[in-house]
Each structure stands twice: as C-alpha cells, then as structure tokens.
Amino acid sequence: MDHSSAPIGSGGAPAAEERKPGLAQGLVLVSVTWLAVVAAGVLAPVLPQMARHFAGAPMLNLMIGFVATIPALAVALFSVPVGHLSDRTGARRILVIGMSGYGIAGMVPLLLDSLRAIVATRLVVGLFEAAVMTASTTLLSVYFTGVQRDRWLAVQVASTNVMGVVVVLVGGIAGEHSWRAPFFAYAIAIVLLLPVLLLTYEPDRTRVRRDARAVGAEEPGWRRSLAINCALTFFVSITVYTLIVQMSFLLAERGIINPSTIGFGISFGAGGVALGSIANTVMLAIPARYRLLAAYLLMTGGFGAIALDPAFATMCAGALAAGLGAGCAVSTLLCVTVGGLPDALKGRAAGSWTAAMFLGQFLNPPLFVALVRFGGSFGRAFLIYSAICGTVALGAVLRVSLARKRSPEDSRPRAARMGETE
Secondary structure, rough: HHHHHHEEOOOOOEEEOOOOOOOOOOHHHHHHHHHHHHHHHHOOOHHHHHHHHHOOOHHHHHHHHHHHHHHHHHHHHHHHHHHHHHHHOOOOHHEEEEEEEHHHHHHHHHHOOHHHHHHHHHHHHHHHHEEEEHHHHHHHHHOOOOHHHHHHHHHHHHHHHHHHHHHHHHHHHOOOOOOOOOHHHHHHHHHHHHHHHHHOOOHHHHHHHHHHHHOOOOOHHHHHHHHHHHHHHHHHHHHHHHHHHHHHHHHHOOOOOHHHHHHHHHHHHHHHHHHHHHHHHHOOOOOOOHHHHHHHHHHHHHHHHHOOOOHHHHHHHHHHHHHHHHHHHHHHHHHHHHHHHHHHHHHHHHHHHHHHHHHHHHHHHHHHHHHHHHHHHHHHHHHHHHHHHHHHHHHHHHHHHHHHHHOOOOOOOOHHHHOOOO
C-alpha cells in the first residue's frame, strides 16, 4: 500500500504511530453509509399514520411528502459545499460532526407535535446526512487504493441497497407501536459514533494541501470528467427510483391493484439493483467502461420489455434486468468518480457524486410526471425512458470505440485523465 493510505507527520516523516487501514476501518465506514437508507426508508411505512395524526394541518399532503423527501433535497444541496469543506478541514472531523448532528436531529420529532417543526428537523437531518455520506466515502477512498479501494466502494453501494430493504421492514414493525417509534432508529448514528472515534483517523493534512497545490497547477481536465460522471450518476439515480417508485403506477395502470402483488413486482427491480451492485464487487478486473456499457444495455432492454409486454412475468423480468444494470452502474460510477482523483479532490468528488445521486432521487417524481404527460400513459413513458437508456448506451459504445483507438501513451496531462472510466 502506498503512502496515501497512512497518516504522515506534519514534517513529512512518518508519524510516531503510523496507522494503516484494514478490515476494521473498512467495515465501520461502510456501516456508516447505511444511515442514508435509514433517513430514506424507516419512515415510509408510517407516513399514512402521520397523515391521520395531523389531519387538518395546513397543506397536509405536501408536508407529509416533505417528511419523506426533504432530507434527499438537503443532501443534494449541501453535499458539494460539505465536500469542499472536507477537503479543507479534514473528512474525519466532518464525519464525527455529521453523525452527532444526524442522531440528535433525527430523534427530535419524538418530542414534537407540530408537523412544520418536524419538517424543519428533516431538513437539518439532510444537512448532517450530506456530511456523513460525503465524509465516509472520502475516507474510504483515501484510506484504500487501487482494486482494494474499488472493492470497498462497491461493498458500500451493495450493502446500502440490501439494508434499504431491511430498514423498510424495521420501520413497518416499529410503526405497529406508534408513528413516532421509527424515529428511534436514528440513535444508530450515536451507537456507531464510538467505533468511528476509536478506529478512524484523519489523513495527513500537510500532504493533502501539498497535493492540492500540485493539482491546481495542472490542466483542469478532472472537472470535465467529474461533471460527466456526476451527470451519469444523476441519470442512473433516476433509473433506480423509476423501478422502485414509478413501477407501482405502471402496474396499477395495467390493472394490477393488489398491494401485495404490486410489492412483489417492485421487489424484482429493487432486488436487481442490490444484486447488480453485489455482482460489481467481483467484476472489478473488467474495465469500468465495459461494465457501464453492459449496464446501460441491460437498462435499455429491461425498460423496453416492461413497456412493450404487459404480462406480469415479463414486467418482473424486465425490472430485474434493468435493476441489475442500474445497480452495477451506480457502484461503478462511484468507483470511477472518487477513485480516479487525488486525495486533495476526493472530498469534492464524493460530495458531487452524493449530490447527483440524491438529486435524482428527489427529482424522479416530477421528471417522470413530465414523461407521462408527454407520452400519454405510464407504458409509453417507460418506452421513452428505454429510448433514453439506449441513447446513453450508444454514447458508451462510442466511448469504448474511442478508448480502443487511443494510444497507450496518452500525451494529455494527468489532470485531464483523472476520473475517466478506463
């Protein structure tokens, strides 16, 4: 492992107690990222109960919707500035502050009986969630290098998708007691704070600042690569939440109204996302551009099958295929977005990727409503989305073709090649 994996003293010499990351650091940082799915999923089963409890409140439906979606909007808004702050002050410090604030703000609604006040706390939760997600991803990408780093980032995505299913089930069980009970789940942040304090450490800031000056002198090609990867992440995020959210409306449009059957159909898409991200952990030897091409082709074919054949079995198979592609793409894009940049830029790269992912989550409903209005039905909207996926796949084919023609001795400056899906 190279010098980027362990802290160095301010004078450039090895610290008195040189620390190297291992299994313990990887596991604790991966588990910290599960806090994102707690914020997104634990309250979903009790939203109807909350609506009944606050019946008569002004703009009830809008406020209840904000309880679920405001954290994602806050993450999208604050992740980039938090990433810049992380690069300047240190990711571990941001992580500790974020986890503390997340746990406290998340449990405050246990004491509130004002819907507006609860929505306000959800905005604060999103701010601290942005800090947790950005800082934990930054530390993973700084602690580890090469394939080991990519494997940990892939495990982060895979385990988060699996935990998303668990969290929804826990929220439903807790909701049997009270709509307030799921808010106790935010205490997990306080529980995880102890291993974070004991096992993580701050990478050397002197080296990172020196690295920042070196990168600043280079051609800023990394910005273009970062923008492209984040745009693709936003697109894949829209895809994931189309399978999870919009699939239910398509099934209802085609006459499937039984909630358990709809849930069964949606599970194929959600399960596919989890399986795709898990599969990516064992395909890291394959160049990222080929994995992304395969992912986009799976998404194109999956949405096409869903749109063109109303048979329930075909829709489930299509959702599984599209989910496999989306899960693989999310994991791959995280690796190439964060892993391809030097330590001085990892905070802003992690923040930008996180913002793109959560912005897609927040904007999925209005964007898909626009597709439905344009197409006239959910079935046609899914067909249009299949065409969009196909267009992205065509772009990936062109990128692969250009990469094959490119000379192995690329003469461009290193900064212009950072973060590319090689």
